[in-house]
Amino acid sequence: MHWSDTFYARQAAEAGVNTADIHPSSHALAARLTAHLGGPSRLLELGSGGGQFAVAAALLGHDVTAIEREPLLASHSRALAQKHEVRPDIQQRDFFTVKLPASHYSAVCCWDTFGIGEDDDQRRLLARMAGWLAPGGRVYLDVYTPWYWAQAAGNAPQLPGFTRDYGFDPDGCRMLDTYVPDDGSGPFTQSLRCYSPADLRLLLEGTGLQLADLWPGGSYDVQAGRWTPEVPLEQAMSYTAILLARS
Template identity: 30%
Template structure:
């Protein structure tokens, strides 16, 4: 018999394990290099027309790499994240650099800002980790947080690329340490389930998580439903178009 309802196993998210600060920063160090962050903020400033200092909300800010760089460039930034460990690092870095970033521990599903920000950013697969109705509500809250004429950026994985190019397993190696990810895409829930094994310093730890993946047309329709209009979109941070050969979608939207 075909499955006509969502399978609960595809909504698993081991938050504490996936976002263990030491392991996360250790394995993703190459992805999070400062020069890559600076380039991404260059793209944000251009794509979101940040021509003068603006008030910016960074949802899912993690350890603050984009929030801190935006602050260095004169913007007034509020970063929100549910991980106390990442926020502790972000606050230390802000204090060391004398940057006035406000970091708030909180759930993006519960933000209640009302037309307080000129720009909102939600980057690096933060959008999509919740259930469909919660993801839509996050978009609604993003729109509500924006002032009239404000703009936002969403950076997510490209579902069409995943369906076409998904590998059943990937391995990241750093010296003798390994991060092994086993992937399954569920077409009914539209979620990518990742069963992760991390081997570091001879110790093994497991984590499971899933992310809702969207096609461009689906995400554009969701944005439109909450009053956000897509004004530009890229498949890479180098400005290439959305394509089956590119695994990301970077959407620039404005508040209608």
């Protein structure tokens, strides 16, 4: 069994991650994306968690399809959509296998989810994204940076009922995020592949996509307990890669 078959279900059910209402950061991201696209569009989100971004984007007029594998999170997303009186298409599916219309979406978004498998899995997913993009469309892809995660041990934000540890696998270049429940029910860990922009360009070869631009992401200061949403790329936990069809 792969770690992702259980990690997100436990993270949601036991730690409540992604089960809240829409955070202002989701509204801000939806607004930034809308401005970048020049207006509402046909938008596909992969690994949409509890639907906070999907609903925020639908509230701005986007026609949203959201793919989320975990039943608890898909049903939370539907409840959130109902509460906010919008109708995104929430599909409880696996983004590695879901069937979606080709050449259809102006934007394919993947927030805080990329890097779950091995490089070949990532390439397969990127090629699928390329196939779903309408002409002129863009992929917005959150990518974890090796430099942040290589020094992230001891830097994890804590949650009630758990000890949370960050770590790094230097050989596989993967961030490690471990939850140890206080009740002794056994730890669970996610392990995401990290890529510099140069590594991402190599990964993209043969997928039909190219790196056009990037937005540096944020950084967490554990001493101050403060999240800064945008820092220089060399300090950032992640960046959003903006990908276009290769010409």
